[in-house]
Amino acid sequence: MAESLAKIITFANQKGGVGKSTSVVNIAASLGVLGKRVLVVDIDPQGNTTSGFGINKKSVTNTIYDVLISRSDARSAIVRTQFENISVIPANISLAGAEFELVMTDNREARLANAIAPLREDYDFILIDCPPSLGILTINALVAAHGLVIPMQCEYYSLEGLSQLMMSVKQIKKRFNPALNLTGILITMYNGRLNLSQQVMDELKKYYAGKIFSTPIVRNVKLSEAPSFGMPVWYYDKRSAGATLYHEIAKELLERI
16 A cells, blocks of 8 residues: 555444544544644534534535435545644535435445545545444445544443444454454543543453553543534644643554554
């Protein structure tokens, strides 16, 4: 693979509310600040990543939905943001219909991979944000990716969900995408004072030593506020803990890749 082609990283977890979109928005922003050209592909019908970059979901003409059903090519769906080196292929609620429509199409697992392949020359990274499910949209994101980042909370149910997700990844690797690898597990909403957090961390280290990002993301007010202003936390308050932590994660991601 040529050095100049974008690395495609998918952020997935079938559990909702684990900080997936927050992680994509803020890691992308930090990579941009570090001089990397980043394309963010939002394939979650909720479109939180889209609005996290200040893009009005209702006013976009072409979205990832149009790309997946071949109504538009990927390049014409790209929106340049006001943030350094960041472009987005947006999503909105119209994408909810794609799950059903894609079931009827040929080569349905590789629609996203084929659509974004021509864009790899223009970027250093393509980050994909998935819906909280293991449906056809998430499968498309995993088939398209070189690396997988799993944001997760330190909770018992998260461990159960993780093993399900890893089984799906194994299947996808075998059937569609041998290049797919686990880049890392990102601990979000961390509270080190809870015994449970420590227990889950110990359990994770048993099975995924070396795969856990060394910086857990702690709960942080600025991180929660930034999306309502349509901006990554680095631009909202770069001195906040959230901005610093995600900046560290972005640097570690560069090392891992």
